[in-house]
Amino acid sequence: MKLAPAQTFEIKDAGQKQFHRIVLFNSGNIVGYYSQEDTCHLAWFKGNDITATKVDNLACDLFSLPAFFHFQNYAGLYSSKNDSITLYSEADKSTPISIVITNQLPKAKYPNFDRVLSNYHTAGNTDSNVIPILFTNGGLLPVYVANLQIDMEKQTATWLDLKYWNNKQPIPLENENFDKPQKPFTMLHALNKQHTTYLYGIGDRDGGYLKPGMEFSELGAVDEKGTVKETLFSLGRLYKDNKKGGKECTFSSSGKYAILTPAFKSDDWKNKQKLFDLDSKEILDLELPKGLSDYRVIDHNNELFLLVNKHPNLVFAGSDSLIICKVE
16 A cells, blocks of 8 residues: 655644644544643644644643543543543534543452552544543553443443453442452553454553563454454564564554554564554555655544654654655
8 A cells, every 4th residue: 555645744842742642533634632741732733723722621740641532523531530531522622521420440459459540641442432441550551441431412421341351251340349360461552343342462561661571462353341252463472583573553543444563673574564454354565655764654534644753662752743645
């Protein structure tokens, strides 16, 4: 698949902003989520205009960032610290909508105390009003996922379930706590599509990033308990015959692709990204526009691809250029 550039955006004062997520809405507009001086912001890119929305009603610092998600024409933030949701409409970026959560998730059981689950800074994608929210286990990366259903008419939200990778028993939401897994598997991203949840797992690494010792690099469809019912893509162990082969993954906003990115420059894909088509279950090669070899594809929606520079290991490292591309 060969891409051609269609529109470019420059992020001003990029060194002062730490972006955590940048997505492409179905409308073709871009929304970025970033923190600056202990405050969270949304940046809306439309045409040649960039509008910033300051988030005032949720706690925001490097150690308790709200989780960003989007659905329909809304950008949303969920904070486990505040246990609340704030939505911003694409049509009205300045007026936040507060959503009341009607129930609570159980806490993780420890020997002498119970711990409230802490949200990861990004959530999964969805094709409905049911959002997969990722949670950590006290480490840096997410190991739990809970589906949150939002009712815009009532302006309420309800937790539907809580699961972890290949969970064997359902976790009753009415319980105050649950037994945490002995070896929690990290889930880099999640997608709800046509009533199916897709997860991308990288093995029992919840305290750090992609390092030796990961058990697998795998994309699977899971049932309501979290049990993997179908494996769509798998690389097995990270190291094979002394070669590095782990892949990261982000599901596209369109729900059509899993965007696979090598974790190491020296891997067998020669540091090139590929797309996994969730419908055809095929792996597709990507050819970036000339001069953009250092860019990464980070999203797809409505037949458009979003590329960004300075984006190693799923982390924005001073990204200052966004490019929308079409298939050539």
